[in-house]
Amino acid sequence: MKENIDKQLQARNIKPTTMRQLVLQVLTVQKTAISLPELENKFEKADKATLYRTLKTFEENKLIHSIDDGTGSVKYALCREACECHPEDLHVHFSCTVCGQTYCLTDIPVPKIHLPAQFQLESVNMVVKGICSNCDK
Amino acid sequence: MKENIDKQLQARNIKPTTMRQLVLQVLTVQKTAISLPELENKFEKADKATLYRTLKTFEENKLIHSIDDGTGSVKYALCREACECHPEDLHVHFSCTVCGQTYCLTDIPVPKIHLPAQFQLESVNMVVKGICSNCDK
DNA sequence: ATAAACTTTGCAACCCGGTTGCAGGAACAT
């Protein structure tokens, strides 16, 4: 497992420090996207700023992507191995209004949009809000 | 003009106080979506809390809709006259990474998404980021 | 091996958008 973690980091040109290994471990176990405050709570004693910068580093190197789900805190989730976070790589996200979980709908690509003349697309954030399958029962 | 402002308020069952008339006036003139801090700056001396509650009232009564464009502050824009903010009523938004303006692309409806089983849709926030026609020159 | 240079971490402080409690004032109904 540790092996794998380090490989992932190296594949994205991120030096495998202890802190980064731990954070990536959490992100790997995690099934839904996680916010900075939530990440903080996963550790007994961890510094917000360090975690913050760790996430920034991960994001810059496209190990993770961020989702603004409108809940007030940005969430983060692992990218697929080959992801370069280009517009074609993007998928839809789902934010549950009951449990607050945010899901990567990796099978659902963001639909192409035909923009008005002279508008240039760089990226898209598409978040569906509703009730997730866990809360639907 | 004042006439019109009051009519719009009454059409949404909002009592036309001075504050509300002024805010709606600003929102009507405004061509792009506006945030609470930006709205504050449109007035010499205005109370943030009052403006905040005014926007909330407007939103609850579907006179305006909110857009979370990921810039850190929620933006607001007028709804079309008949808008009920149902999923079918929603349109795509565009946030310019150069000038920071957020546009309502009212002609571009949010594409229908086929969610996984047991996921119930309530609403959608779709924001395209890029360079707007003004900044494209 | 030692020193210099660079990177990462931890702590504290700060910024800012958003939100709430409360008291005074305006509008409305009786």
Place this chain on the structure above:
DNA sequence: ATGTTCCTGCAACCGGGTTGCAAAGTTTAT
């Protein structure tokens, strides 16, 4: 006129995010 409800202004607070800085750790050059 009196009571009730709604609106406004002020102040304080909250929480996520961000930064400066010095200590600790790592890498590179001598």
